Amino acid sequence: MYHDIAEVLIQEIEAGLFPEKLPTEEQLRARFQVSRDTIHKAIELITQKGLVRRIQGSGYFINHINVAEKTVVNLSLGYTTKRKKLTSKIITFDKITADASLTERYNVALNTPLTRIVRLRYLNDELYNLETAYYVDAVVPFISNEAATDSIFEFIRKAYGIYATSSDQYLAQEKLTATEAELLHKTTTEQQLTLYQTNYYGNQAYNLARTIFVYPDLNLYFHITNKMDK
Structure with a gap:
């Protein structure tokens, strides 16, 4: 509630x-x-x-931080709703198991069954990012096609009552693979702002994601709260 x-x-x-x-x-x-x-x-x-x-x-x-401005992403909000007019084009929607590269990057055990969704996202018809997301089947067994093109987190919250209680986020400047460069109309020599994210419900990681941002003049905002012991 x-x-x-x-x-x-x-x-x-x-x-x-x-x-x-x-x-x-x-x-x-x-x-x-x-x-x-x-x-x-x-x-x-x-x-x-x-x-x-x-x-x-x-x-x-x-807090008068202009998080509603189209070039500002509030990482603390977790992308749970349609805060921006985003549309999606699904590139891949399948089932896989976690390999060594995923276990090294994210907090997930080897061979964990996952749903993988790769999608291009557009803001006002302009390319915004390339998102490769993995959802742990033991926690999120099903994602609808409609949700995959819209707000997946909103679907998960309504269908399973699951939401991000905490999140690990890591930002990097990385070169693109040949496939990523082709999808984003970039070159493999360019570096792009990349966000690695693991979302947890309690102690359980249920969503792993790599998001490459290409939207012009993008700014990122996040908030940290430190609670003092009384």
Whole structure:
């Protein structure tokens, strides 16, 4: 429940409905008709994603980072919804088992059954990235064709109740393989911004991905929260 409330509020923050701060917890409780604990968890989730900051005694203020701008990707949001007008072209959609290269790069055991989805993504009809993603069959046994061309994470959350509780992310500048270069209309001598990502539900890795960004003037944003022991 609190994830759904957080999702509504995130979309409203990005749409500019709260110029300075969120409504109070009491106002949000009355709006969504839920408990104080549910609202607190929803706001905590939004805070972790870097969209608001708490000022003791004053409430939750909006962080005015232009994450809705088309050239900014908020890595903390995890690509769970259609925040940008993205369309997809599926290149590969099949079943494989994890080989040595995947076990070396990601937290997954050798021969783990995976669903592999390779897709080109477009933002406003302009090439945005090439995404190679793997989903652990033991956690996510089925992904529909419709989801593969749309928001896979949204499908997984609705179908299985699974969402990223934590994520490992590694950024690098890497040269493309011949196949990648052909798909992206680049050369193998050029280096491209590449994101390696492992998403976890609890302690279980359920999604592994390599994303190559080619969209012009792209900026990446992420938020870190350090909790101090009381």
